[in-house]
Amino acid sequence: MSATQLYWIRNDLRVQDNHALWHARDEGNVVAAYLLTPDTWLEHDEAPAKVDFWLRNLQALKSRLEGLGIALKVLHCRTFADAPRALLDLARKIDADGIFFNEEYGIHEQRRDDNVAEAFTEASLGCRRYADQVLFMPGSLRTQEGTMYKVFSQFRKLAYQKLHDHLPECLAAPGKQSLAGVSSDTVPTEVEGFAKISREQQDLWPAGEAAAHDRLQHFAEDIMGEYKELRDQPARDGTSCLSAYLTSGVLSPRQCLHAAIAANRGEFDSGNTGAVTWISELLWREFYRHILVCYPRVSRSQAFRPETEAVPWRKDSEGLAAWQEGRTGIPIVDAAMRQLLATGWMHNRLRMVSAMFLTKNLLIDWREGERWFMQHLIDGDLASNNGGWQWSASTGTDSVPYFRVFNPVTQSRRFDPDGEFIRTWIPELRHLDAKQIHEPPAGDLFEATEYPRPIVDIGETRKRAIATFKSLGEQS
Ligand SMILES: Cc1cc2nc3c(=O)[nH]c(=O)nc-3n(C[C@H](O)[C@H](O)[C@H](O)COP(=O)(O)OP(=O)(O)OC[C@H]3O[C@@H](n4cnc5c(N)ncnc54)[C@H](O)[C@@H]3O)c2cc1C
Numbered sequence: 100m101s102a103t104q105l106y107w108i109r110n111d112l113r114v115q116d117n118h119a120l121w122h123a124r125d126e127g128n129v130v131a132a133y134l135l136t137p138d139t140w141l142e143h144d145e146a147p148a149k150v151d152f153w154l155r156n157l158q159a160l161k162s163r164l165e166g167l168g169i170a171l172k173v174l175h176c177r178t179f180a181d182a183p184r185a186l187l188d189l190a191r192k193i194d195a196d197g198i199f200f201n202e203e204y205g206i207h208e209q210r211r212d213d214n215v216a217e218a219f220t221e222a223s224l225g226c227r228r229y230a231d232q233v234l235f236m237p238g239s240l241r242t243q244e245g246t247m248y249k250v251f252s253q254f255r256k257l258a259y260q261k262l263h264d265h266l267p268e269c270l271a272a273p274g275k276q277s278l279a280g281v282s283s284d285t286v287p288t289e290v291e292g293f294a295k296i297s298r299e300q301q302d303l304w305p306a307g308e309a310a311a312h313d314r315l316q317h318f319a320e321d322i323m324g325e326y327k328e329l330r331d332q333p334a335r336d337g338t339s340c341l342s343a344y345l346t347s348g349v350l351s352p353r354q355c356l357h358a359a360i361a362a363n364r365g366e367f368d369s370g371n372t373g374a375v376t377w378i379s380e381l382l383w384r385e386f387y388r389h390i391l392v393c394y395p396r397v398s399r400s401q402a403f404r405p406e407t408e409a410v411p412w413r414k415d416s417e418g419l420a421a422w423q424e425g426r427t428g429i430p431i432v433d434a435a436m437r438q439l440l441a442t443g444w445m446h447n448r449l450r451m452v453s454a455m456f457l458t459k460n461l462l463i464d465w466r467e468g469e470r471w472f473m474q475h476l477i478d479g480d481l482a483s484n485n486g487g488w489q490w491s492a493s494t495g496t497d498s499v500p501y502f503r504v505f506n507p508v509t510q511s512r513r514f515d516p517d518g519e520f521i522r523t524w525i526p527e528l529r530h531l532d533a534k535q536i537h538e539p540p541a542g543d544l545f546e547a548t549e550y551p552r553p554i555v556d557i558g559e560t561r562k563r564a565i566a567t568f569k570s571l572g573e574q575s
Contacts, residue, residue: 102127105190106169107134107200107215109208111231111348112156113308114163116269118229123199124169124273130193130281131164131171133157134185137290138177139207143481144473147293148443149347152304152477156349158286159307165283168276173284179211183218190224193281197225201348204237204391205481206398234258234267234352234385237392247393249496254389255382259368266360269353296443303442304343304477311344315355319362326373333435333446334519339377340444342478345384352381387486390496397485397495400466406571407494412464421554422457423471425524428553430537431511432456434524441524443477452510454491459504459564460555465492493568501568504561511537525550 104123108131111117123129140150161171174185186198198219203212212228219226230236240257241247248254289295318339322329329337344350356378360367363374391398402408421427425436435449445453450472457468469488473479489495515521518536522529527550528536539550 102196103193104129105186105193105195105198106131107186107198108132108157108160108171109200109203109348110346111201111351112153112160113311113349113351114160114167114272115308116271116351116354117201117348118231118270119199119201119227121270121273122227122229124276126199127196128276129169129273130189130195131169132174132186132189133171133286134174134176134182135287135290136176136178136181137292139179140290141292142178143207144470144479145293146443146473146475146477146479148296148300148304148475148477149343149479150290150293151296151301152306152343153347154286154288154290155301155306156347158288161283161286163272163308166275167273170281171283171286172281173286179207180214182211183215186215187218187222187224190219190222195224197227199227199229201229201231203232204388206395231351232348233388234356234381235261235389237389240389248386248389251383251386251497254386255379258382258385262367267353267356269351269357300441300443303444306349308349311341311349312354314339314341314344315350315358319358322373323359323362323377324371324373327376328373330376331448331514333438333449334515334517334523338447342480342483343444346478346480346483352384355381383486384483387482390486391482394496397489398481402494403489403496403498404494407492407568409571410462410464410494410567413462415461415463418461418554419457419463419467421551422453422461422463422468426551427456427555428551429456429507429557430518430521430525430528430539431507431515434521437524439472439475443475445472445476448510448514450487451491452505452507454488455499455505456507458488458492460507460557460560462560462564462567465489465494502565504564506557506561508538508557 104127106120106123106129111119114120164171172189174189176182176185190198198215216226235258238247240254240261318341322337326337329335341350341355345352345355359374359378363370367378368375394403397403422436425433425440427433432453435445435453439445454468457463458465465488469484472484486495490498493499493501517533521536527548528539531539
């Protein structure tokens with residue numbers, strides 16, 4: 100009889116192209132386990148929408164696993180610190196030879212996993228870890244001098260070279276096994292401490308690998324060709340909306356890469372510009388994972404550029420609340436923030452615009468924005484969120500220069516020319532024409548509607564931000 104192996108599910112909620120699952124099955128019969136750790140999730144500012152997405156995908160995964168004869172155990176813990184004991188107890192109960200899991204890259208996740216590995220080794224059980232949520236193991240791409248990359252374009256150049264040398268393949272789903280006398284547990288639909296998500300919001304993000312692949316296929320076949328032209332227009336269906344699936348591992352980056360390559364006649368750095376641009380975005384995701392691992396200070400809430408720790412960020416609780424609630428009086432910013440609250444997602448162009456408004460026009464610490472995004476994003480991802488915030492705040496690696504402050508009104512006119520996106524999210528402004536909607540005229544409007552006046556003067560606050568950063572003296 101073959102040995103039993105424990106496969107620990109985390110942000111890899113799929114059966115296809117899953118390294119830990121595939122290798123565990125290759126070594127014997129598998130029992131899968133998922134740990135609920137709500138206290139740590141709260142500490143990490145995980146969004147209720149994301150926790151709900153995890154649970155719904157876990158339910159879908161349970162059906163797929165059962166179809167393969169694999170039982171799913173759901174372990175109720177409180178924190179990451181409970182993981183070694185809970186997993187070891189289960190391993191003993193099912194008489195497992197060892198545990199298999201895919202690497203996660205935050206420092207708390209790494210510490211948790213090291214502790215689990217240690218506990219299993221001490222108990223004379225095996226522990227196998229796999230790089231799965233990336234195309235390249237973080238830290239494996241280095242400059243000729245052996246140092247870690249800090250500039251995306253150079254990182255991408257080597258990534259292209261590596262992909263030419265060897266294109267990572269997708270693994271198949273593991274083969275079916277005969278049930279090993281272990282029954283599956285019930286997957287909860289809610290976890291204490293996280294608000295319930297409306298059916299309307301859930302319907303925007305259908306769970307399961309099949310739904311994720313439908314979305315990927317639709318994007319690759321019908322949208323990707325025009326991605327370069329459409330990706331900056333929030334009113335258009337111009338991006339993949341796959342980030343939640345990638346973050347929770349319902350899809351792998353290899354599956355995305357292969358879908359794009361297939362639609363681009365086998366090419367990834369030439370051919371259709373839409374495909375090439377999209378693949379480049381997947382590499383930004385890789386880049387930020389490399390930064391997270393190679394420069395652990397960013398995982399500890401520190402600025403990548405140490406000199407920017409001296410920025411005298413303003414304490415402005417009213418400004419922060421207005422930004423969070425979408426009532427700054429700057430329509431494109433408010434529309435974006437309302438989209439986030441209603442859907443758990445925000446368009447990339449608007450993430451940059453709203454992040455820059457908070458950090459430059461309001462001069463509020465980027466960490467406040469990073470936390471708020473994490474608490475509300477269904478795709479909240481430590482590496483990409485931190486990377487995006489530090490890029491916008493000019494505190495990060497390869498970030499926007501401090502003197503290039505986006506003017507939100509100009510951005511609005513350029514990327515939402517008809518005001519369609521603003522009208523969707525700010526009904527108070529629906530009656531305004533395409534000219535007025537980006538910067539509602541002062542006067543009657545504010546008395547006639549509940550829409551607020553701008554809380555800051557865009558021009559003055561831009562000057563203040565530039566002067567503040569300039570005074571640090573060390574910016575590029
Ligand atoms: C302030 C700020 C915060 C962000 N927070 C997150 C976050 O928490 N989680 C997250 O996944 N992305 C984050 N991003 C990156 C980006 O905005 C989202 O990945 C993108 O909007 C998701 O939509 P999509 O799936 O339609 O992307 P597409 O345009 O279809 O791109 C495909 C995939 O590439 C990756 N990607 C695209 N752009 C970026 C980028 N700039 N950085 C890293 N990866 C990228 C994502 O996995 C995305 O799903 C942030 C960006 C900014 C400026």
